[in-house]
Amino acid sequence: MTDAPLLKVRDISKFYGARIGCRNVSFDLWPGEVLAVVGESGSGKTTLLNCLATRLMPTSGSVEYRMRDGTMRDLARMSEAERRFLMRTDWGFVHQNPADGLRMAVSAGANVGERLMAVGERHYGNIRETAGDWLGRVEISADRIDDQPRAFSGGMRQRLQIARNLVTSPRLVFMDEPTGGLDVSVQARLLDLLRGLVQDLGLSAIVVTHDLAVARLLSHRMMVMKDGLVIEQGLTDRVLDDPREAYTQLLVSSILQV
Amino acid sequence: MTTADLATYNFAYLDEQTKRMIRRAILKAIAIPGYQVPFASREMPMPYGWGTGGVQVTAAILGPKDVLKVIDQGADDTTNAVSIRAFFQKVANVAVTTKTRAATIIQTRHRIPEEKLTSGQTLVYQVPIPEPLRFLEPRETETRKMHALEEYGLMHVKLYEDIARNGHIATTYAYPVKVEGRYVMDPSPTPKFDNPKMHMSEALQLFGAGREKRIYAVPPYTEVVSLDFEDHPFEIQTFDKPCALCGAQDVYLDEVVLDDRGGRMFVCSDTDHCEQRCASGHRGHLAHDKEAAE
């Protein structure tokens, strides 16, 4: 980790009319760091994630991102062209529902290759080889490269979505419940895989989850949200082993009882 | 109501106000090669989809001294070409020709003439769907953004899928091109055989899409590159045999079914080109039969 944060979030609030999405959220994300955002349903996790990833316009507050050249840029002041470029090169976004993040009607190979082509790769053989490589890394067998995601299981689709996002070596990946709709054994394998990838690639990531086990396994640091507010944050082990807020204690104890 | 009460139409049908509006769109299109300029397309007295875009462009640039050629599928005598030519004879009383060389303006549907066009000539294309991204993304709001931000990755995804499925790019007409290194453009449904003719052409190329209300242009001497992969370069169609009438090689051929027993022959799709070659003594293997028949 270097001494400058990758993402600087200050006082982000989002209101849907009179309803609060999230309120006054501030934090720094450091290179190579994985931050988990946990909290019960409706606590504002997805809202916050979408504000950070410029998929939603926050009502107030600012998000600054350190570009590859080292300059800090206010995301709200970037042109749409710059934002979209970031989205398809430097960032990844893994949706809870893989169908939202994949092109369901094109082959797995093209799904992975799309970002490469978008940044100018023009050698079919190389694109295919890289796509094949990545399918291997997410444990999809090479002979499925020309199949469409429709023909994949839920777990395979999620792994394909991850490969599609990581192929351009992004620096920052946003994930919204990446193990959401999967059954428990599939979840465990996917988590293992994700943990390996994040470590190998030195990725920074923000992972939204309501599952504390996911936070424990993947993240260095975590934030607990309730009613749109961050009520506790700290190193993951500290928060889970020694929760300070009564609400966090409740969350942790309820999961431990399971 | 007598017919005399109905309008007497302006030179080249459109009123001067409308022509000015179209000319402004054309000038803008020339200034930004490959960019689709929206224009307030008019109803024309022929149906949308039958060349109204091309007709409006031609009407806007046509002068009394111009010589007009109209082709459809490469031929001057296809019914729609005949009809459009007759329209301009009627409303502009303009000189017409079938000779590519003699024309100052050539309006075309689906072909570029075989003979090299020269400086001072204008080729006007009739365009049904101007948006090369349309079948990948149906929304106008989204495709305009993709052009603005030069987000053309999706175009190559389509070509990638072709190769993955067929071993080669399976697009045969309306093959997308990149113009002057910036805009991806639909060359109209010409066969990809004609794509290389667009590159660095001496002639001005104008594209009119009436129903979709877009005009775009390729100015003379402009780079027009067909999209491809380094290891799967763009290729044009080739034909096994020369034209059966004039013996031309390296031209686009129409397949003509001769009987119900599988008999067929291949002849130039560009009828003027074929006639010029026959007139200067070139002969294909069926040319004798043809003369005998006449």
Place this chain on the structure above:
Amino acid sequence: MYVAVKGGEAAISNAHRLLADRRRGDRSLPAIRIEQIVAQLGLAVDRVMAEASLYDRALAALAVRQARGDMIEAIFILRAYRTTLPRFGYSRPVETGAMLVERRVSATYKDLPGGQLLGPTFDYTHRLLDPSLLTDQEVEAPLEREEAGEPVMRVSDILAGEGLVEDDGSLPEGHVPGDLTREPLEFPMARDLRLQALSRGDEGFLLALGYSTQRGYARTHPFVGEVRIGEVEVELDMPELGFAVSLGRIQVTECQMIAQFKGSAKNPPQFTRGYGLVFGQSERKAMAMSLVDRALRAEEFGEDIVAPAQDEEFVISHSDNVQATGFVEHLKLPHYVDFQAELDLVRRMRRDYEAAQDKDLPEAAE
């Protein structure tokens, strides 16, 4: 042996001659006169005027005759004429509140100022073929009201008095109403342009879309606040004179469809409206238009866009029957150059396929 097809010109002119013959039909019958079409096929004429966006009964009737009764062809002919007409200026908005109503019904109030007025309607006729129309029987003169001519208050104004329905709406400061026929159409559109497009949109298409909203594809819980048919004054501002002059009266059909709305943080609960306005007498079209207009306002009211009728690009891009018929029918133009290219490709792919099969066979036999 082979002679290229020639003579397109002669073929076309012969075809048109035959068309003229068929249009005239049996010469022993009198030719139908434009005045007869205007007088006796009035609703056909009205539809042509509405969708051609040109208010001229005689020309519309001529187009109907020229098109042999093919409505879309007639609309097309009249549009192609309209487009060549010079533009003198833009009239003031017509005041439908001041309409001289011939028909006016409301589904939301049993009785209301001005009353329910059925007018010349097919409603409540029994759709039994009427043999009396086979012959030219005497038709009774209609009964006329005595006090005709009084303007009748609009139902939307009655509701607006209590603030129960959104007001007529106002355009943003400095917004000049667009002109669909003069400027390129771009998405997203403002409502003024959208209404223009709907007003000339195909009756059948809008009917189907409006119907789909009733069946649950973007339900809006509509009530006919009011349908009114009658004549309105068209006025043109005369800057030189400093006042507006009347150009005459035209017949229009207006529909105000009242729809549900729960209210938001900014607005108290109130009814919203869908609007339909078309030339002539065309209740079906005006009602369908108002349903579709309301459905298309989904985004304005923060409603989810889930159905075709709410999708502006989809609806507006496909509502124009002159465009639609041209493009559908253009498929009969020659496409043999493209087809040749595809033929060539399919042959090549079949050769590859057969080669691959041949290669596989011996292995399988082993």
